[in-house]
Protein backbone atom coordinates (compact mmCIF):
# COMPACT_ATOMS: atom_id res chain seq x y z
CA UNK A 1 0.00 0.00 0.00
CA UNK A 2 2.85 2.32 0.84
CA UNK A 3 4.30 1.90 -2.64
CA UNK A 4 0.95 2.62 -4.32
CA UNK A 5 0.53 5.78 -2.28
CA UNK A 6 3.99 7.05 -2.88
CA UNK A 7 3.70 6.40 -6.57
CA UNK A 8 0.16 7.42 -7.32
CA UNK A 9 -1.00 10.24 -5.11
CA UNK A 10 -0.18 13.89 -5.11
CA UNK A 11 -1.71 16.15 -2.51
CA UNK A 12 -1.05 19.86 -2.34
CA UNK A 13 -1.89 21.03 1.12
CA UNK A 14 -0.79 24.59 1.53
CA UNK A 15 -0.16 25.49 5.13
CA UNK A 16 -1.09 22.05 6.37
CA UNK A 17 0.90 20.54 9.22
CA UNK A 18 2.99 17.46 8.49
CA UNK A 19 0.90 15.36 10.84
CA UNK A 20 -2.12 15.71 8.58
CA UNK A 21 -0.28 14.00 5.80
CA UNK A 22 0.19 11.09 8.17
CA UNK A 23 1.16 7.54 7.37
CA UNK A 24 -1.29 5.51 5.40
CA UNK A 25 0.51 2.18 5.46
CA UNK A 26 -2.49 0.00 6.20
CA UNK A 27 -5.21 1.98 4.45
CA UNK A 28 -7.00 0.21 1.62
CA UNK A 29 -7.87 2.47 -1.29
CA UNK A 30 -11.58 3.27 -1.68
CA UNK A 31 -12.78 2.85 -5.26
CA UNK A 32 -15.40 5.46 -6.19
CA UNK A 33 -17.26 4.94 -9.47
CA UNK A 34 -19.20 7.94 -10.71
CA UNK A 35 -22.15 7.07 -12.93
CA UNK A 36 -22.16 10.33 -14.79
CA UNK A 37 -24.59 9.02 -17.41
CA UNK A 38 -27.39 8.52 -14.86
CA UNK A 39 -28.27 12.01 -13.54
CA UNK A 40 -30.59 12.16 -10.53
CA UNK A 41 -32.58 14.89 -8.82
CA UNK A 42 -31.65 18.54 -8.54
CA UNK A 43 -29.80 19.39 -5.31
CA UNK A 44 -31.83 22.42 -4.37
CA UNK A 45 -29.63 25.32 -3.26
CA UNK A 46 -32.02 25.84 -0.37
CA UNK A 47 -30.50 22.86 1.47
CA UNK A 48 -27.74 25.35 2.28
CA UNK A 49 -30.18 27.73 4.01
CA UNK A 50 -29.60 29.19 7.45
CA UNK A 51 -31.58 30.08 10.54
CA UNK A 52 -31.35 33.32 12.56
CA UNK A 53 -33.42 33.53 15.73
CA UNK A 54 -33.75 36.27 18.31
CA UNK A 55 -31.61 34.30 20.72
CA UNK A 56 -28.50 35.39 22.62
CA UNK A 57 -26.30 37.46 20.32
CA UNK A 58 -27.57 35.83 17.14
CA UNK A 59 -29.29 39.04 16.03
CA UNK A 60 -28.20 41.80 18.44
CA UNK A 61 -24.42 42.05 18.16
CA UNK A 62 -24.19 39.33 15.52
CA UNK A 63 -26.15 41.04 12.76
CA UNK A 64 -27.61 44.24 14.16
CA UNK A 65 -25.29 46.81 15.73
CA UNK A 66 -27.41 49.92 15.17
CA UNK A 67 -26.85 52.86 12.88
CA UNK A 68 -24.73 54.77 15.41
CA UNK A 69 -22.34 51.90 16.08
CA UNK A 70 -18.61 52.39 15.47
CA UNK A 71 -18.70 48.90 13.90
CA UNK A 72 -19.00 49.45 10.13
CA UNK A 73 -22.63 48.96 9.16
CA UNK A 74 -25.22 49.77 6.55
CA UNK A 75 -28.44 51.00 8.15
CA UNK A 76 -27.46 49.26 11.41
CA UNK A 77 -26.54 45.88 9.86
CA UNK A 78 -22.90 44.94 10.26
CA UNK A 79 -21.00 44.95 6.99
CA UNK A 80 -18.40 42.29 7.81
CA UNK A 81 -21.11 39.70 8.51
CA UNK A 82 -23.04 40.64 5.37
CA UNK A 83 -19.89 40.31 3.23
CA UNK A 84 -19.07 36.90 4.70
CA UNK A 85 -22.62 35.62 4.11
CA UNK A 86 -22.72 36.97 0.57
CA UNK A 87 -19.55 35.04 -0.21
CA UNK A 88 -21.26 31.73 0.55
CA UNK A 89 -24.43 32.63 -1.37
CA UNK A 90 -26.85 31.92 1.49
CA UNK A 91 -30.03 30.94 -0.38
CA UNK A 92 -32.52 31.77 2.40
CA UNK A 93 -32.68 32.78 6.04
CA UNK A 94 -35.36 31.55 8.45
CA UNK A 95 -36.47 34.23 10.93
CA UNK A 96 -37.50 35.24 13.67
CA UNK A 97 -37.45 31.77 15.31
CA UNK A 98 -37.55 29.07 16.55
CA UNK A 99 -39.45 29.11 19.82
CA UNK A 100 -39.16 32.91 19.70
CA UNK A 101 -41.45 33.01 16.66
CA UNK A 102 -44.41 31.64 18.57
CA UNK A 103 -44.16 34.48 21.08
CA UNK A 104 -43.27 37.19 18.55
CA UNK A 105 -45.73 39.98 17.92
CA UNK A 106 -44.56 41.69 14.78
CA UNK A 107 -46.24 45.04 15.47
CA UNK A 108 -43.78 45.62 18.35
CA UNK A 109 -41.00 45.68 15.76
CA UNK A 110 -42.16 48.12 13.07
CA UNK A 111 -42.36 51.89 12.84
CA UNK A 112 -40.70 54.65 14.83
CA UNK A 113 -41.91 53.49 18.27
CA UNK A 114 -40.72 50.02 19.19
CA UNK A 115 -42.02 48.12 22.22
CA UNK A 116 -39.47 46.04 24.07
CA UNK A 117 -40.45 42.66 25.46
CA UNK A 118 -38.90 39.85 27.50
CA UNK A 119 -37.43 36.93 25.58
CA UNK A 120 -38.77 34.26 27.91
CA UNK A 121 -37.42 31.36 25.87
CA UNK A 122 -33.84 32.52 25.81
CA UNK A 123 -32.47 33.68 29.14
CA UNK A 124 -35.13 36.30 29.86
CA UNK A 125 -33.12 38.83 27.85
CA UNK A 126 -34.80 42.12 27.00
CA UNK A 127 -35.85 42.08 23.35
CA UNK A 128 -35.65 45.70 22.18
CA UNK A 129 -37.51 44.96 18.94
CA UNK A 130 -35.20 47.35 17.10
CA UNK A 131 -34.55 44.58 14.57
CA UNK A 132 -38.00 43.93 13.15
CA UNK A 133 -39.60 43.14 9.82
CA UNK A 134 -38.12 46.04 7.83
CA UNK A 135 -34.65 45.45 9.26
CA UNK A 136 -34.84 41.73 8.49
CA UNK A 137 -35.91 42.42 4.93
CA UNK A 138 -33.08 44.96 4.58
CA UNK A 139 -30.65 42.34 5.91
CA UNK A 140 -31.96 39.75 3.41
CA UNK A 141 -31.60 42.31 0.63
CA UNK A 142 -28.03 43.20 1.62
CA UNK A 143 -27.03 39.51 1.77
CA UNK A 144 -28.90 38.73 -1.46
CA UNK A 145 -30.89 35.95 0.14
CA UNK A 146 -34.56 34.89 0.29
CA UNK A 147 -36.85 35.44 3.27
CA UNK A 148 -38.29 32.53 5.23
CA UNK A 149 -40.63 34.11 7.79
CA UNK A 150 -42.25 32.04 10.53
CA UNK A 151 -45.63 33.29 11.75
CA UNK A 152 -46.85 33.00 15.31
CA UNK A 153 -49.32 30.12 15.54
CA UNK A 154 -48.65 29.38 19.23
CA UNK A 155 -49.57 32.60 21.05
CA UNK A 156 -50.64 34.83 18.18
CA UNK A 157 -53.91 35.07 16.30
CA UNK A 158 -54.73 34.24 12.73
CA UNK A 159 -55.68 37.88 12.23
CA UNK A 160 -52.25 39.00 13.44
CA UNK A 161 -50.48 36.63 11.03
CA UNK A 162 -52.69 37.63 8.14
CA UNK A 163 -52.07 41.34 8.91
CA UNK A 164 -48.33 40.66 8.92
CA UNK A 165 -48.51 39.18 5.43
CA UNK A 166 -50.52 42.21 4.32
CA UNK A 167 -47.92 44.56 5.84
CA UNK A 168 -45.13 42.75 4.02
CA UNK A 169 -46.77 42.12 0.65
CA UNK A 170 -49.80 44.35 -0.05
CA UNK A 171 -49.93 47.22 -2.49
CA UNK A 172 -49.19 50.59 -0.88
CA UNK A 173 -52.67 51.81 -1.83
CA UNK A 174 -54.01 49.48 0.89
CA UNK A 175 -53.68 50.62 4.50
CA UNK A 176 -51.25 47.82 5.38
CA UNK A 177 -49.10 48.64 2.33
CA UNK A 178 -49.27 52.34 3.20
CA UNK A 179 -47.98 51.57 6.71
CA UNK A 180 -45.02 49.74 5.17
CA UNK A 181 -44.40 52.60 2.74
CA UNK A 182 -44.50 55.08 5.64
CA UNK A 183 -41.84 52.95 7.32
CA UNK A 184 -39.60 53.33 4.28
CA UNK A 185 -40.44 50.54 1.84
CA UNK A 186 -43.02 51.39 -0.81
CA UNK A 187 -42.65 48.20 -2.82
CA UNK A 188 -44.06 44.92 -1.46
CA UNK A 189 -41.47 42.55 -0.06
CA UNK A 190 -40.93 39.07 -1.41
CA UNK A 191 -41.72 36.42 1.19
CA UNK A 192 -40.48 33.30 -0.54
CA UNK A 193 -41.15 30.91 2.37
CA UNK A 194 -43.68 31.04 5.19
CA UNK A 195 -43.47 28.85 8.29
CA UNK A 196 -46.85 28.00 9.80
CA UNK A 197 -45.71 27.82 13.42
CA UNK A 198 -42.63 26.26 14.97
CA UNK A 199 -42.41 23.02 16.95
CA UNK A 200 -46.13 23.12 17.72
CA UNK A 201 -45.61 19.70 19.35
CA UNK A 202 -43.36 21.43 21.94
CA UNK A 203 -42.44 25.06 22.60
CA UNK A 204 -44.97 26.20 19.98
CA UNK A 205 -47.97 25.16 22.08
CA UNK A 206 -47.69 21.43 22.75
CA UNK A 207 -50.56 20.63 20.40
CA UNK A 208 -51.86 17.20 19.49
CA UNK A 209 -51.08 16.48 15.83
CA UNK A 210 -54.76 16.64 14.87
CA UNK A 211 -55.31 19.92 16.71
CA UNK A 212 -52.31 21.48 14.99
CA UNK A 213 -53.39 20.18 11.60
CA UNK A 214 -56.82 21.77 11.89
CA UNK A 215 -55.31 25.08 13.02
CA UNK A 216 -52.60 24.98 10.36
CA UNK A 217 -55.17 24.60 7.56
CA UNK A 218 -56.71 27.94 8.56
CA UNK A 219 -53.29 29.62 8.67
CA UNK A 220 -52.43 28.12 5.27
CA UNK A 221 -55.66 29.54 3.85
CA UNK A 222 -55.62 33.04 5.31
CA UNK A 223 -51.96 34.08 5.34
CA UNK A 224 -52.16 35.45 1.83
CA UNK A 225 -49.25 36.82 -0.11
CA UNK A 226 -50.53 39.82 -2.10
CA UNK A 227 -47.27 40.66 -3.86
CA UNK A 228 -48.07 40.68 -7.62
CA UNK A 229 -44.54 39.40 -8.30
CA UNK A 230 -45.28 36.30 -6.23
CA UNK A 231 -48.48 35.14 -7.86
CA UNK A 232 -46.66 32.87 -10.31
CA UNK A 233 -43.58 32.07 -8.25
CA UNK A 234 -45.82 31.50 -5.27
CA UNK A 235 -44.76 31.64 -1.65
CA UNK A 236 -44.00 28.17 -0.24
CA UNK A 237 -45.91 27.40 2.95
CA UNK A 238 -44.17 25.07 5.39
CA UNK A 239 -46.19 23.27 8.07
CA UNK A 240 -44.77 22.01 11.33
CA UNK A 241 -43.73 18.38 10.97
CA UNK A 242 -41.77 15.75 12.83
CA UNK A 243 -38.91 15.83 15.29
CA UNK A 244 -36.23 13.14 15.27
CA UNK A 245 -37.99 9.80 14.86
CA UNK A 246 -41.42 10.82 16.18
CA UNK A 247 -43.63 10.52 13.11
CA UNK A 248 -46.98 11.58 14.59
CA UNK A 249 -46.95 15.00 12.89
CA UNK A 250 -45.68 13.47 9.64
CA UNK A 251 -48.71 11.19 9.53
CA UNK A 252 -51.31 13.75 10.59
CA UNK A 253 -50.19 16.61 8.36
CA UNK A 254 -49.52 14.47 5.29
CA UNK A 255 -52.79 12.59 5.62
CA UNK A 256 -54.67 15.90 5.85
CA UNK A 257 -52.72 17.20 2.84
CA UNK A 258 -53.65 14.12 0.80
CA UNK A 259 -57.33 14.93 1.48
CA UNK A 260 -57.05 18.67 0.83
CA UNK A 261 -59.43 20.56 -1.44
CA UNK A 262 -58.90 23.76 -3.45
CA UNK A 263 -59.02 25.97 -0.37
CA UNK A 264 -55.65 25.24 1.21
CA UNK A 265 -52.34 23.54 0.67
CA UNK A 266 -48.76 23.45 1.86
CA UNK A 267 -45.55 23.06 -0.09
CA UNK A 268 -43.26 21.88 2.69
CA UNK A 269 -43.18 19.87 5.91
CA UNK A 270 -40.70 21.00 8.54
CA UNK A 271 -38.39 18.48 10.21
CA UNK A 272 -36.18 19.29 13.22
CA UNK A 273 -33.33 17.02 14.23
CA UNK A 274 -30.32 18.17 16.21
CA UNK A 275 -27.08 16.28 16.71
CA UNK A 276 -27.24 15.72 20.45
CA UNK A 277 -26.61 12.28 21.92
CA UNK A 278 -28.76 12.97 25.00
CA UNK A 279 -30.94 15.86 26.21
CA UNK A 280 -30.07 18.20 27.83
CA UNK A 281 -26.94 18.82 25.77
CA UNK A 282 -23.89 18.19 27.92
CA UNK A 283 -20.92 17.43 25.66
CA UNK A 284 -18.19 20.08 25.47
CA UNK A 285 -17.71 21.90 22.19
CA UNK A 286 -13.96 22.28 22.66
CA UNK A 287 -11.11 20.36 24.24
CA UNK A 288 -12.82 17.00 23.65
CA UNK A 289 -11.20 13.71 22.73
CA UNK A 290 -11.73 11.02 20.12
CA UNK A 291 -14.53 9.35 22.13
CA UNK A 292 -16.74 12.43 21.93
CA UNK A 293 -15.74 12.91 18.28
CA UNK A 294 -16.93 9.43 17.33
CA UNK A 295 -20.10 9.76 19.46
CA UNK A 296 -21.11 12.97 17.71
CA UNK A 297 -20.49 11.55 14.23
CA UNK A 298 -22.50 8.43 15.08
CA UNK A 299 -25.33 10.65 16.33
CA UNK A 300 -25.34 12.92 13.30
CA UNK A 301 -25.48 9.97 10.90
CA UNK A 302 -28.93 9.14 12.33
CA UNK A 303 -30.14 11.92 10.03
CA UNK A 304 -30.01 9.42 7.15
CA UNK A 305 -32.44 6.90 8.69
CA UNK A 306 -34.71 9.66 10.04
CA UNK A 307 -35.08 11.26 6.63
CA UNK A 308 -35.71 7.83 5.12
CA UNK A 309 -38.37 7.12 7.77
CA UNK A 310 -40.30 10.38 7.24
CA UNK A 311 -39.86 10.23 3.47
CA UNK A 312 -41.44 6.76 3.41
CA UNK A 313 -44.52 8.13 5.20
CA UNK A 314 -44.65 11.12 2.86
CA UNK A 315 -44.37 8.81 -0.15
CA UNK A 316 -47.52 7.04 1.01
CA UNK A 317 -49.55 10.28 0.85
CA UNK A 318 -47.54 12.14 -1.77
CA UNK A 319 -45.92 9.73 -4.25
CA UNK A 320 -45.25 12.59 -6.67
CA UNK A 321 -43.11 14.33 -4.04
CA UNK A 322 -44.95 17.64 -4.28
CA UNK A 323 -44.40 18.45 -0.60
CA UNK A 324 -40.75 19.00 0.34
CA UNK A 325 -39.25 17.72 3.56
CA UNK A 326 -37.68 20.88 4.99
CA UNK A 327 -34.99 20.21 7.59
CA UNK A 328 -35.26 23.74 8.91
CA UNK A 329 -33.41 23.12 12.17
CA UNK A 330 -30.34 20.90 12.25
CA UNK A 331 -26.83 21.02 13.62
CA UNK A 332 -24.80 20.13 16.71
CA UNK A 333 -26.01 21.22 20.13
CA UNK A 334 -23.42 21.11 22.93
CA UNK A 335 -23.22 22.39 26.51
CA UNK A 336 -23.12 26.18 26.63
CA UNK A 337 -19.63 27.67 26.89
CA UNK A 338 -18.73 28.11 30.58
CA UNK A 339 -19.13 31.70 31.70
CA UNK A 340 -21.61 32.67 28.97
CA UNK A 341 -25.18 33.75 29.80
CA UNK A 342 -27.56 30.84 30.31
CA UNK A 343 -29.90 30.43 27.37
CA UNK A 344 -27.61 32.11 24.83
CA UNK A 345 -26.53 28.73 23.38
CA UNK A 346 -22.95 29.81 22.73
CA UNK A 347 -20.59 27.02 21.74
CA UNK A 348 -17.27 26.58 19.96
CA UNK A 349 -17.13 25.32 16.40
CA UNK A 350 -14.42 22.82 15.56
CA UNK A 351 -13.14 20.57 12.78
CA UNK A 352 -15.56 17.96 14.15
CA UNK A 353 -18.45 20.29 13.30
CA UNK A 354 -17.12 20.75 9.78
CA UNK A 355 -17.29 16.97 9.32
CA UNK A 356 -20.82 16.97 10.77
CA UNK A 357 -21.87 19.67 8.30
CA UNK A 358 -20.41 17.82 5.31
CA UNK A 359 -22.01 14.50 6.30
CA UNK A 360 -25.40 16.21 6.61
CA UNK A 361 -25.05 18.00 3.28
CA UNK A 362 -24.24 14.64 1.70
CA UNK A 363 -27.30 13.06 3.31
CA UNK A 364 -29.54 15.91 2.12
CA UNK A 365 -28.07 15.63 -1.38
CA UNK A 366 -28.71 11.89 -1.51
CA UNK A 367 -32.34 12.64 -0.64
CA UNK A 368 -32.53 15.58 -3.03
CA UNK A 369 -35.82 14.40 -4.51
CA UNK A 370 -37.60 14.98 -1.16
CA UNK A 371 -35.29 17.20 0.92
CA UNK A 372 -35.40 20.47 -0.95
CA UNK A 373 -34.60 22.83 1.88
CA UNK A 374 -32.62 22.79 5.13
CA UNK A 375 -31.57 25.50 7.57
CA UNK A 376 -28.58 25.06 9.83
CA UNK A 377 -29.05 26.28 13.42
CA UNK A 378 -27.94 28.96 13.64
CA UNK A 379 -26.30 31.65 11.51
CA UNK A 380 -24.24 33.80 13.92
CA UNK A 381 -23.06 33.19 17.52
CA UNK A 382 -25.66 30.50 18.33
CA UNK A 383 -25.23 26.69 18.22
CA UNK A 384 -23.43 25.48 15.04
CA UNK A 385 -22.74 28.97 13.78
CA UNK A 386 -21.04 29.94 10.55
CA UNK A 387 -19.81 33.19 12.10
CA UNK A 388 -18.77 34.26 15.60
CA UNK A 389 -18.54 37.88 16.67
CA UNK A 390 -17.30 39.70 19.74
CA UNK A 391 -17.85 43.44 19.54
CA UNK A 392 -16.05 44.56 16.38
CA UNK A 393 -14.28 41.19 15.95
CA UNK A 394 -15.52 38.48 13.63
CA UNK A 395 -14.24 34.97 12.89
CA UNK A 396 -15.41 32.40 10.34
CA UNK A 397 -15.88 28.89 11.70
CA UNK A 398 -14.94 25.54 10.13
CA UNK A 399 -18.65 25.08 9.38
CA UNK A 400 -18.57 28.33 7.37
CA UNK A 401 -15.80 26.89 5.22
CA UNK A 402 -17.81 23.74 4.51
CA UNK A 403 -20.57 25.97 3.09
CA UNK A 404 -17.89 27.58 0.93
CA UNK A 405 -16.60 24.20 -0.30
CA UNK A 406 -20.11 23.06 -1.24
CA UNK A 407 -20.95 26.11 -3.39
CA UNK A 408 -20.78 24.05 -6.62
CA UNK A 409 -23.56 21.81 -5.24
CA UNK A 410 -26.09 24.66 -5.21
CA UNK A 411 -28.76 23.66 -7.77
CA UNK A 412 -26.45 20.97 -9.17
CA UNK A 413 -27.71 17.60 -10.40
CA UNK A 414 -27.07 14.60 -8.19
CA UNK A 415 -24.94 11.92 -9.88
CA UNK A 416 -24.95 8.38 -8.45
CA UNK A 417 -21.70 7.07 -7.00
CA UNK A 418 -20.76 3.53 -6.04
CA UNK A 419 -18.20 2.99 -3.32
CA UNK A 420 -17.35 0.82 -0.37
CA UNK A 421 -17.22 3.21 2.59
CA UNK A 422 -14.93 1.02 4.70
CA UNK A 423 -14.91 1.45 8.47
CA UNK A 424 -13.48 3.80 11.04
CA UNK A 425 -13.77 2.27 14.51
CA UNK A 426 -13.40 3.78 17.93
CA UNK A 427 -14.26 1.55 20.88
CA UNK A 428 -17.73 0.15 20.21
CA UNK A 429 -18.51 2.75 17.58
CA UNK A 430 -18.17 1.70 13.96
CA UNK A 431 -18.60 4.42 11.35
CA UNK A 432 -18.05 4.65 7.61
CA UNK A 433 -14.51 5.71 6.94
CA UNK A 434 -15.21 7.63 3.74
CA UNK A 435 -18.28 9.37 2.37
CA UNK A 436 -18.74 10.54 -1.22
CA UNK A 437 -21.36 12.39 -3.27
CA UNK A 438 -21.04 13.52 -6.88
CA UNK A 439 -22.95 16.25 -8.69
CA UNK A 440 -22.98 18.02 -12.03
CA UNK A 441 -22.89 21.76 -11.30
CA UNK A 442 -24.87 24.38 -13.16
CA UNK A 443 -21.65 25.26 -15.02
CA UNK A 444 -21.61 21.72 -16.46
CA UNK A 445 -18.60 20.55 -14.45
CA UNK A 446 -18.52 17.36 -12.44
CA UNK A 447 -17.77 17.69 -8.71
CA UNK A 448 -17.05 15.09 -6.06
CA UNK A 449 -17.39 15.76 -2.35
CA UNK A 450 -15.30 13.47 -0.15
CA UNK A 451 -15.19 13.14 3.63
CA UNK A 452 -12.59 11.18 5.58
CA UNK A 453 -14.04 10.51 9.04
CA UNK A 454 -10.94 8.77 10.36
CA UNK A 455 -9.17 11.37 12.48
CA UNK A 456 -5.73 9.76 12.40
CA UNK A 457 -5.24 8.17 8.99
CA UNK A 458 -5.36 9.53 5.50
CA UNK A 459 -7.59 7.71 3.02
CA UNK A 460 -6.69 6.97 -0.57
CA UNK A 461 -9.61 7.30 -2.97
CA UNK A 462 -9.46 6.04 -6.54
CA UNK A 463 -12.08 7.69 -8.74
CA UNK A 464 -13.21 6.52 -12.13
CA UNK A 465 -15.97 7.17 -14.59
CA UNK A 466 -17.17 4.06 -16.46
CA UNK A 467 -16.60 5.94 -19.69
CA UNK A 468 -13.13 7.04 -18.50
CA UNK A 469 -11.48 10.19 -19.61
CA UNK A 470 -10.83 12.20 -16.42
CA UNK A 471 -7.97 14.56 -17.20
CA UNK A 472 -7.83 16.83 -14.15
CA UNK A 473 -8.83 16.64 -10.50
CA UNK A 474 -8.34 19.77 -8.46
CA UNK A 475 -10.14 21.32 -5.55
CA UNK A 476 -10.05 22.38 -1.93
CA UNK A 477 -9.71 20.40 1.27
CA UNK A 478 -10.53 21.40 4.84
CA UNK A 479 -8.61 19.71 7.61
CA UNK A 480 -6.95 20.70 10.89
CA UNK A 481 -4.24 19.67 13.32
CA UNK A 482 -6.86 18.04 15.58
CA UNK A 483 -10.55 17.17 15.50
CA UNK A 484 -11.05 19.77 18.22
CA UNK A 485 -9.18 22.55 16.40
CA UNK A 486 -11.13 25.80 16.22
CA UNK A 487 -10.68 29.22 14.67
CA UNK A 488 -10.43 31.99 17.25
CA UNK A 489 -10.40 35.77 17.03
CA UNK A 490 -6.64 35.63 17.67
CA UNK A 491 -5.93 32.64 15.40
CA UNK A 492 -8.65 32.76 12.75
CA UNK A 493 -6.92 30.61 10.13
CA UNK A 494 -6.29 27.33 11.96
CA UNK A 495 -9.03 25.56 10.01
CA UNK A 496 -9.26 26.96 6.48
CA UNK A 497 -9.44 25.27 3.08
CA UNK A 498 -6.27 24.53 1.16
CA UNK A 499 -5.73 23.34 -2.43
CA UNK A 500 -5.77 19.61 -3.18
CA UNK A 501 -5.11 17.78 -6.43
CA UNK A 502 -5.48 14.18 -7.45
CA UNK A 503 -3.00 12.32 -9.61
CA UNK A 504 -4.48 11.34 -12.95
CA UNK A 505 -3.27 8.23 -14.75
CA UNK A 506 -5.10 6.38 -17.50
CA UNK A 507 -8.35 8.27 -16.95
CA UNK A 508 -8.46 7.35 -13.26
CA UNK A 509 -7.75 9.72 -10.39
CA UNK A 510 -6.08 8.94 -7.10
CA UNK A 511 -6.68 11.36 -4.27
CA UNK A 512 -5.21 11.17 -0.79
CA UNK A 513 -7.58 12.64 1.76
CA UNK A 514 -5.93 13.69 5.00
CA UNK A 515 -7.37 12.33 8.24
CA UNK A 516 -10.49 14.25 9.44
CA UNK A 517 -11.06 16.14 6.22
CA UNK A 518 -13.71 17.40 3.83
CA UNK A 519 -12.82 17.93 0.18
CA UNK A 520 -14.58 19.21 -2.91
CA UNK A 521 -12.90 18.14 -6.15
CA UNK A 522 -13.67 19.32 -9.68
CA UNK A 523 -13.13 16.55 -12.21
CA UNK A 524 -12.19 17.80 -15.66
CA UNK A 525 -12.44 15.82 -18.89
Ligand code: AHR
Nearest residue numbers: 097098099100198199377
Ligand atom coordinates in the same frame (compact mmCIF):
# COMPACT_ATOMS: atom_id res chain seq x y z
O1 AHR B 1 -32.46 26.55 17.74
C1 AHR B 1 -32.82 26.65 19.07
C2 AHR B 1 -34.22 26.13 19.33
O2 AHR B 1 -34.29 24.77 19.07
C3 AHR B 1 -35.33 26.71 18.50
O3 AHR B 1 -35.79 27.91 18.98
C4 AHR B 1 -36.39 25.66 18.60
O4 AHR B 1 -37.24 25.64 17.49
C5 AHR B 1 -35.61 24.38 18.78
O5 AHR B 1 -36.10 23.63 19.82
